[in-house]
Amino acid sequence: MHDLLHEIKNCTECLYKLPLGANPVVQASPQSKIAVIGQAPGIAVHQSGIPWDDKSGDNLRNWLGVDKDEFYDENIFALIPMGFCYPGTGKSGDLPPMKICAPLWHAKLFQMMPDIELTLLLGQYAQRYYLGKKARKSLTETVKSFQDYSSEFLALPHPSPRNNIWQSKNPWFKEKVLPFLKSRISEII
Incomplete structure (x- = not known):
């Protein structure tokens, strides 16, 4: 796994398409139990090199019911974006x-993580990639x-x-999905 992470962190496949250059951000371990598949690092994460080191990460940790120590424990959470660079x-x-x-890195990472019990698909890019035709017509319908996906994935x-704004228009998310999510995370940790 160390060699694969080193290879990912030194990837330059898209170097000339990236406005701030390549700085792949990922966290994973062969012991990881929960995979978090996000979109791509924002500028703050690009600068710090720490996954989810921004307001989105604060919200995510709150949704999961975990603190930073738990979240950044690679033996619990694998933090894998759909695109590794800003x-x-x-x-x-x-x-x-x-x-x-x-397509370049995800399958290789998952082969090295046999203990993944749950994969969180954050946003439409992860959902379309992993759910394919099982994804509903919209992100709202999928979430x-x-x-329907909770044994393997949680959208x-x-x-x-x-x-x-989306959350305020969809109160069922806080009422139904977040309690379910926190319970699943607690069971796994």
Whole structure:
């Protein structure tokens, strides 16, 4: 696993397409029990090199019911983005993750993590990639159908503060999904 993580962290496949250069961010261990599949690092994470080291990470840890020590314990959480480097900014936020990363690295990472009990799919990019045709027409419908995937996957919106409006329009998320999520995380940890 150490060699694979070293290879990922030194990847330059997209170097010339990235506005701030390559700085792949990932956390994983052969003992990881929960995989968190996000979108791509934001600028703060690009600068710190620490996955989820931003407001989205604060929200995510709150959703999971864990503190930073638990969250950054690689024997508990594998933190794997769809795109490993900061993709840049577009008109309405960060650009989508680079499409090359997941096909290049995800299967290799999962082969090295036989103890994964749950994979959290944060946002539409992770959901489309991992659920394929099982994903519903919209992120809202996919997340609302969380129990359809709960044995292997749990579909969640991205925990960005930008999604607070979505959460206020979908109170069932806090009422049903988050208690279920916290219970599953607690069982696994």
